[in-house]
Amino acid sequence: MTQNIYNSERITWLAGEVVRHKRLYYTGTPEIPDVDFDRLETELLKLSPNHPVLKMIGSKESESGNQKVTHDPPMLSLDKTYELKDLYSWANDREVLGTLKVDGTSMSLVYLNGDFSLAKTRGNGREGEDVTSKLKWVADAVPSIVEKLPFEVRGELYCSESNFVKLADEMVALGLDRPSSPRNIVAGVLGRKSHGELARYFNFFAFDILGLPGFKTEIQKVQWLGKNGFRLPEPQLLKSPQDLDAYLTHVKALMAEDEVGCDGAVFSYNNLALHNELGMTSHHPRYKISFKWQGQTARSKIVRIDWATSRLGIVTPVAVIEPVDLSGATITNITLHNASHVRAYNLKAGDFIEVVRSGEVIPKFLSVVTPGSGDFEWPKSCPSCGGDLVGDDVRLKCLNQSNCSAQKAGAVLNWIRAVGIDDLSDKRLQSMMDLNLVEVCCDLYNLTVEDLLTLPSTKEKMAQKLFDNIQKSKTVPLPMFLNGLGIEGAGQTTWEKLLEAFPSLEQIRTATTEKIAAVDGFAERSAQQIVDGLARNSSLIDQLLKAGVSPIVAEVDLGVARPLESMIFVITGELERPRKAVEDMIKRAGGRVGTSVSKTTSVLITNETESNSSKMVKAKALGLEIWSENMLVTKISSHHDGLN
Ligand SMILES: [Zn+2]
Structure with a gap:
């Protein structure tokens, strides 16, 4: 009996909340996240499956004046899963x-x-x-x-x-x-x-x-x-x-x-x-x-908004928030993308905001829950060099390109990440720049172990490791090399696409705007951006080549058979080259990269051939071929000249 009285009170309360939040949602000013709303609705459905509130349609209650219309056949909702294994077994x-x-x-x-x-x-x-x-x-x-x-x-x-x-x-x-x-x-x-x-x-x-x-x-x-x-x-x-x-x-x-x-x-x-x-x-x-992906949301207050200058001179905002736990990590910073984002949401210190994290993607800003007082502010000058800023509708940009240390450091860091030099953090790079050891990326290749020993908290073993990692990055797939130049408007996939039409560094460097614009998917404007960018980086490219950096070209268009055509590779354990570089080599040679060993796998790549890892055990049980990283490189390069 008590249970029933409790239930009927609860039902009345739930129905009221569902109507209220639905109204708020349809006027574009929700107070609670969707998951919380779903929870209210699900509870009501459980306690009172035929409650009229559950049949109420969206914005009918918002006095929109819209007419009701039927769907035939009905627009059913979809079954959903958060588990990869469920997806695989459904796909079967x-x-x-x-x-x-x-x-x-x-x-x-x-x-x-x-x-x-x-x-x-x-x-x-x-x-x-x-x-x-x-x-x-x-x-x-x-x-x-x-x-x-x-x-x-x-x-x-x-x-x-x-x-x-x-x-x-x-x-x-x-x-x-x-x-x-x-x-x-x-x-x-x-x-x-x-x-x-x-x-x-x-x-x-x-x-x-x-x-x-x-x-x-x-x-x-x-x-x-x-x-x-x-x-x-x-x-x-x-x-x-x-x-x-x-x-x-x-x-x-x-x-x-x-x-x-x-x-x-x-x-x-x-x-x-x-x-x-x-x-x-x-x-x-x-x-x-x-x-x-199971998304998790949390709420916190903005402490302040920090601005930082990127390698292309774009001044971008980051919200420093009161620490909050989200999917097992403590979050203190949230990227806000660009200046216009700050204006659109009127973001400032004191705002109580909602952040979300799903699919292991970095946490991001979702919405303002309760705004603080006052209005947003944009910085008046570059936070790195104090130079003048110009703003368009979306971004703020530092004009002091040749003398802005944030832009210079950003450019070198972009190279380091594109070609995958391990252990070279942005902090270490900053020390290198402070000590005038490095100004542009090709300077990295002139560093000696002795130079590296002058860096703070870098002992002999680490200096040697850094030196080796830098040297290793001299052999790099051409699209990664080009991506490392950091030309605006051209990422790795852009270069991969262009390399299909211009399959060598020389051909790409000499391609005209007209020729690039003729490639499917390239507009004249982006073609011009690429041609200008390559011209601006011309002496840097020469210096990199002179310093011994050699971009690998492994291309079908060279008239060479794709040696790994229709083979599926799984990689396990530590590699000498950056993992991304090895994956790229496989793909460029026609192979595919899988995540788990199965009977469709062709080869397991590992440098620990004696290991008893689960992948290794499974590969042996299935009788798969097992190659070391160097065997892979030999197989690919024996089919063509490999290095350019
Ligand atoms: Zn600047």
């Missing part, structure tokens, strides 16, 4: 399509006679809201479509980080409340009665098409969507656990960049016949699953 070596899982609002868009005619929010899956007037502002929702038959596209509406910055500026200028985060503002704008034009800052990722016949696979569907001008959530066909791993690694990198708010990936069996065969449970389809 079937061919699957991977797409990004984006944190926005799920939508259904209907097209008649090639024209966009209706937009519906997901709502509770069976019934959503008509938000057509708002979606008319979203460029991605109204591509030019050739298809004349009626069809429906399902996908996710979201706000990118850079668009959020512009949107926040505009809302403040319009006298509206400052939005709290890109995740919440999408629902916030859709739930508004006025200012539907703010939806023009949103993007729409299309992931499914309904109503048209003839598709046999998921990939055919996304190809059709792509052809008709829809934006795609980076779909990729995956055929093995290794492919799944590689895709998730890519998703993690995107999460770290933080431009598109993705928090995992969605996987779907490619074969549509399987979809029909497997069908669905009462809650979700069996042929589709979402994978998320």
Whole structure:
């Protein structure tokens, strides 16, 4: 009896909280994180499964004036997992399509006679809201479509980080409340009665098409969507656990960049016949699953905001916060990306903020919970050299390029990380620069053991180790060499792509803007940036070559067979070269790198051939070949000249 009285009080309280937080969410000013809201809703569902509050749809209560509309078939939610092993066993070596899982609002868009005619929010899956007037502002929702038959596209509406910055500026200028985060503002704008034009800052990722016949696979569907001008959530066909791993690694990198708010990936069996065969449970389809990293959030107060100058002169903010525990680590710093981020969220000392960490990505700022008093401030001059700063819409930049020590140190550190010199921390580098031993990266290769002994707390053994590590980095794959130059707008994948068209250092150095722009995926502007960057670094490249640095070219385009074609390698134990360099060598020679030993593995790479590690035991049991690092290098280089 007591239990029942308690329950009914609890139910009343829960229902009130669910309604209140739902309202706050749809006006873009949530007070609690989504996980806490889910907890409230789940508890209510348990105590009172048929409570009317649970059937209440999103922004109906926010007085948006939006009409209710139904979904046929319903927009089911997806089964989700946080465990890799569950994902592998679900995939079970079937061919699957991977797409990004984006944190926005799920939508259904209907097209008649090639024209966009209706937009519906997901709502509770069976019934959503008509938000057509708002979606008319979203460029991605109204591509030019050739298809004349009626069809429906399902996908996710979201706000990118850079668009959020512009949107926040505009809302403040319009006298509206400052939005709290890109995740919440999408629902916030859709739930508004006025200012539907703010939806023009949103993007729409299309992931499914309904109503048209003839598709046999998921990939055919996304190809059709792509052809008709829809934006795609980076779909990729995956055929093995290794492919799944590689895709998730890519998703993690995107999460770290933080431009598109993705928090995992969605996987779907490619074969549509399987979809029909497997069908669905009462809650979700069996042929589709979402994978998320268990994210943890915590709250803390900003103590101050520190600004630091990067190698390209960009002055970036870091929030120093009161120490807080998050996923087993104590967090004291949170990167804030760029100056515009500080302005968009009006960040300053005294703000009580929420931070999140998932997928082992570095913790990041999520939202302001309770703002402190006053307004944000930008630094007046470069925190490193005191030079003048210029600001565009997004960033602050130090103009004192030739004499800013932070920029110089950043450039050398970029080289050290790109080519992978172990034990050379930024602190050690700073000492080298303070002692005038190093000014640019090629100076590293003129250092003697005696020079290194002059560094603070560096004894003979460490000096020798550092010297060896520096010398080892002289042999480096060409894309890493180029990446080490730190040319703006060109990362390692850019160089890898360019090397397919210009397969040697000489060819890349002499390529013209026109020739680079002719390569698929390169616009004229980025081609110009690359040509200018290479020209500016011309004497540095010569000095590096003269100092004995030799970039390795292992390329198909040289007319050489790919010696490791279709072989899968697993690496274990310590290597002489940086692990990344070895992985790159394997990939460039046509091989693939896996994470665990299985019967699909071809070779185990290890320098500890006598070890009894689990990978080694398994490899022996499976009768796999076991190569040392040097054997691998010999196998690759015996097929071509190897060194350039
Ligand atoms: Zn400066």
